[in-house]
Amino acid sequence: MDSTIVARPRDCAGMLTAIGDSLYVIGGKWKLRVIVALREGNKRFNEIQRTVDGISARVLSSELKELEMNGFVKRIVHAQTPVVVEYQITEYADTLGEVLRTLAEWGIMHRSKIRKER
Amino acid sequence: MDSTIVARPRDCAGMLTAIGDSLYVIGGKWKLRVIVALREGNKRFNEIQRTVDGISARVLSSELKELEMNGFVKRIVHAQTPVVVEYQITEYADTLGEVLRTLAEWGIMHRSKIRKER
DNA sequence: ATTAGTAGTAAACAAAAGGTTAGTGGTAAC
DNA sequence: GTTACCACTAACCTTTTGTTTACTACTAAT
Numbered sequence: 001m002d003s004t005i006v007a008r009p010r011d012c013a014g015m016l017t018a019i020g021d022s023l024y025v026i027g028g029k030w031k032l033r034v035i036v037a038l039r040e041g042n043k044r045f046n047e048i049q050r051t052v053d054g055i056s057a058r059v060l061s062s063e064l065k066e067l068e069m070n071g072f073v074k075r076i077v078h079a080q081t082p083v084v085v086e087y088q089i090t091e092y093a094d095t096l097g098e099v100l101r102t103l104a105e106w107g108i109m110h111r112s113k114i115r116k117e118r
Numbered sequence: 119m120d121s122t123i124v125a126r127p128r129d130c131a132g133m134l135t136a137i138g139d140s141l142y143v144i145g146g147k148w149k150l151r152v153i154v155a156l157r158e159g160n161k162r163f164n165e166i167q168r169t170v171d172g173i174s175a176r177v178l179s180s181e182l183k184e185l186e187m188n189g190f191v192k193r194i195v196h197a198q199t200p201v202v203v204e205y206q207i208t209e210y211a212d213t214l215g216e217v218l219r220t221l222a223e224w225g226i227m228h229r230s231k232i233r234k235e236r
Numbered sequence: 237a238t239t240a241g242t243a244g245t246a247a248a249c250a251a252a253a254g255g256t257t258a259g260t261g262g263t264a265a266c
Numbered sequence: 267g268t269t270a271c272c273a274c275t276a277a278c279c280t281t282t283t284g285t286t287t288a289c290t291a292c293t294a295a296t
Binding site: 011012014015016017018019020021022023025027028029032033036037039040042051052053092095096098099100101102103104105106107108109110111113 | 129130132133134135136137138139140141143145146147150151154155157158160169170171210213214216217218219220221222223224225226227228229231
Binding site for chain 4: 146147173174176177180199200201
């Protein structure tokens with residue numbers, strides 16, 4: 001048993017720092033989308049770029065570096081002709097499963113609400 | 119029974135558009151934090167600004183306008199001396215409950231992981 | 237009488253995020 | 267022999283986001 005606030009941030013302050021922590025790592029326009037693309041089994045740079053609609057090579061490159069630094073992705077270089085680079089999703093990225101699920105569900109719900117309102 | 123893809127986006131394309139839809143509305147640095155602050159019962163402009171650490175008046179003002187446009191917040195003006203403005207969270211904002219919960223839980227988990235790694 | 241709180245807005249600016257274009261050096265298909 | 271794919275990256279530019287300061291016009295406390 002621990003007495004520190006750890007599991008359920010019902011209080012506003014705890015909720016705010018916890019959500020702040022999440023957004024610091026997986027916030028922004030692209031990070032979650034790249035993770036979703038990789039969960040499907042996509043692996044190569046251009047493949048990811050084709051899957052994640054609208055992302056530029058420059059931005060994808062920097063997002064992948066940050067995702068690697070945070071332990072969501074492993075970069076594997078096959079030093080052959082031509083150089084093939086694989087991006088592999090890690091087990092740690094699986095901890096985002098619920099976040100992705102609830103976000104996707106909410107997105108679907110919201111879209112259908114908008115459709116009805118027109 | 120409907121045959122359209124609606125409930126569970128296991129496929130990557132559906133997941134990507136659904137998450138895109140969510141981020142379009144609740145993405146960015148501040149939106150979810152302002153919603154969390156309002157869920158606690160906070161209501162007035164300066165009160166929200168004090169709760170959401172780091173937000174400037176200008177940004178809070180524009181975030182509140184967007185949140186109002188998207189149906190998460192109602193702005194209620196009590197035209198008295200001095201003018202008091204209440205920001206009330208709507209029922210629709212409650213649909214974000216699960217999203218907030220999973221994000222907060224992940225944030226807590228991630229922080230403790232980082233702590234262990236040091 | 238000064239200070240602080242009420243809810244903001246305008247202006248000017250800085251910083252962060254993102255887009256576009258062009259290019260590397262090699263292979264492989266048409 | 268031209269085009270296209272591979273995995274990027276540098277340079278430059280635009281857009282978005284955010285900060286700071288100052289200001290409104292009135293009230294309540296010290």
